[in-house]
Amino acid sequence: MSYNKILTKIAAEIAPLRNQGKQADYIPALAKVDPDHFGICITTTSGKSYGWGDIDTPFSIQSVSKVFSLSMALAIMGEELWKRVDKEPSGSAFNSLIQLELDHGIPRNPFINAGAIVVADILLSHLPHPHSDYLKFVRRMADDPTINYNFEVATSERSVGYINAAIANMLKYYGNLENEIEDVLHFYFLMCSVEMTCRQLSHAFLAYAHAKSQFEFGDIRLTSSQVKRINAIMQTCGFYNDAGEYSYLVGLPGKSGVGGGIGAVYPRRYAVATWSPRLNSKGNSVMGMKALELLTTYTNESIF
Numbered sequence: 639m640s641y642n643k644i645l646t647k648i649a650a651e652i653a654p655l656r657n658q659g660k661q662a663d664y665i666p667a668l669a670k671v672d673p674d675h676f677g678i679c680i681t682t683t684s685g686k687s688y689g690w691g692d693i694d695t696p697f698s699i700q701s702v703s704k705v706f707s708l709s710m711a712l713a714i715m716g717e718e719l720w721k722r723v724d725k726e727p728s729g730s731a732f733n734s735l736i737q738l739e740l741d742h743g744i745p746r747n748p749f750i751n752a753g754a755i756v757v758a759d760i761l762l763s764h765l766p767h768p769h770s771d772y773l774k775f776v777r778r779m780a781d782d783p784t785i786n787y788n789f790e791v792a793t794s795e796r797s798v799g800y801i802n803a804a805i806a807n808m809l810k811y812y813g814n815l816e817n818e819i820e821d822v823l824h825f826y827f828l829m830c831s832v833e834m835t836c837r838q839l840s841h842a843f844l845a846y847a848h849a850k851s852q853f854e855f856g857d858i859r860l861t862s863s864q865v866k867r868i869n870a871i872m873q874t875c876g877f878y879n880d881a882g883e884y885s886y887l888v889g890l891p892g893k894s895g896v897g898g899g900i901g902a903v904y905p906r907r908y909a910v911a912t913w914s915p916r917l918n919s920k921g922n923s924v925m926g927m928k929a930l931e932l933l934t935t936y937t938n939e940s941i942f
């Protein structure tokens with residue numbers, strides 16, 4: 639069966655889930671998004687795209703941004719990065735504060751909020767122009783210069799970002815933040831606020847499917863071995879305390895965001911992005927996860 643036919647079949651099958659879950663409303667600007675969108679876009683390593691639904695509507699990538707920021711930090715720091723942040727699954731909520739205290743200020747992995755805040759700090763310390771360098775990198779990966787921050791979303795999140803502020807304060811207390819707390823939070827929220835469409839996100843994620851012999855976007859270069867390791871962290875940590883369930887159901891390295899987006903890769907074959915704002919209790923898109931489960935089931939293609 640062709641990808642087009644499979645996507646049409648999947649869309650029909652997930653339709654009954656359309657009212658399940660709830661969009662993220664702890665960020666006021668995200669509460670305004672129409673929750674009834676669904677889109678899925680596959681971009682293959684041979685350059686073809688297959689899509690269904692709202693694949694050209696921009697959405698807030700939120701935690702999917704953590705894959706891009708990790709890529710930059712790993713390119714800059716190499717293995718030294720792991721002195722500041724661990725690479726173990728957390729089994730806890732993405733914004734857990736208690737775990738950070740138990741771990742004495744070393745976040746479990748770069749995809750939970752605490753880990754991504756440390757990564758933001760590293761980028762602030764090392765990039766000459768962090769805000770524009772990050773955006774340039776994402777634009778290069780997606781091959782699309784129109785991608786941008788949404789300053790309204792970033793400001794809205796800061797206005798209620800009490801837990802992230804608590805996490806940043808605890809990191810500072812343990813000596814794991816070099817920059818001013820407010821500067822780090824501002825940059826972290828900005829990175830989360832980037833808006834992309836499913837088409838753009840699947841294009842950007844191709845780099846993790848080894849679409850290019852080398853991962854090289856401007857000054858940011860990763861070896862294929864480092865890309866393999868980013869995929870491993872997506873597989874084990876990309877869905878927080880839902881990572882086991884996601885792995886069990888889908889079997890592709892992937893990363894979710896509370897904007898309802900998911901980026902995933904089938905190494906050497908394709909990258910796929912889904913978007914549907916209604917989330918399950920762990921903060922992951924209900925329809926997106928189901929669509930990916932059906933995709934790997936119907937194509938019989940997964941890493942397992």
Ligand code: DON
Pocket residue numbers: 699700701702732733751795802827830894895896897920921922
């Ligand atoms: O920091 C936050 O809470 C959001 N900016 C990002 C969280 C997120 O996307 C978690 N993903 N499922």
